[in-house]
Amino acid sequence: MITRPTEQWSRKVRDQKGGIAAGTLAEVDAYALHLWPDAFIAAVDTALDAYEADIRSLSRAESVTQPGPETLPGMPPMPMPSPSDDEVVASVVRVVMALNAINEEHERIETDEREELCRYIDDVLTDAGIDVKALTARRDAARAELTDGWREW
Numbered sequence: 001m002i003t004r005p006t007e008q009w010s011r012k013v014r015d016q017k018g019g020i021a022a023g024t025l026a027e028v029d030a031y032a033l034h035l036w037p038d039a040f041i042a043a044v045d046t047a048l049d050a051y052e053a054d055i056r057s058l059s060r061a062e063s064v065t066q067p068g069p070e071t072l073p074g075m076p077p078m079p080m081p082s083p084s085d086d087e088v089v090a091s092v093v094r095v096v097m098a099l100n101a102i103n104e105e106h107e108r109i110e111t112d113e114r115e116e117l118c119r120y121i122d123d124v125l126t127d128a129g130i131d132v133k134a135l136t137a138r139r140d141a142a143r144a145e146l147t148d149g150w151r152e153w
Contacts, residue, residue, distance in 0.1 A: 092146060103153040
């Protein structure tokens, strides 16, 4: 199971809020509350929800079968084609653009967050059976450059 960056951020925020309430952590030392405010985490979760649904719909289309016009009674249905590179990349572009807008509003995506989000975007594709290394190679890019063309964070 893939762990979202927002799950880790939320856990740290919750732990630090607990430390403040228990008197074991000064609010000024609660870095997580300042790095990842609730509104930022909620906005990122919304973008990642949409991305996951998008990728699920592409990978589900790959496994669904559809009868074709040439199918005769008793013949198995024809498998639908795998998602195209363009469809997969369009999903990546949508999530990156959503995260660009979130970062423009909240200004919270720094180096660590960028690396975690990029790894998550890649992991969702891999989990859906998409070969990210092959996908990026077909687009003359390195695997680590999957989001580079659109990412502003």
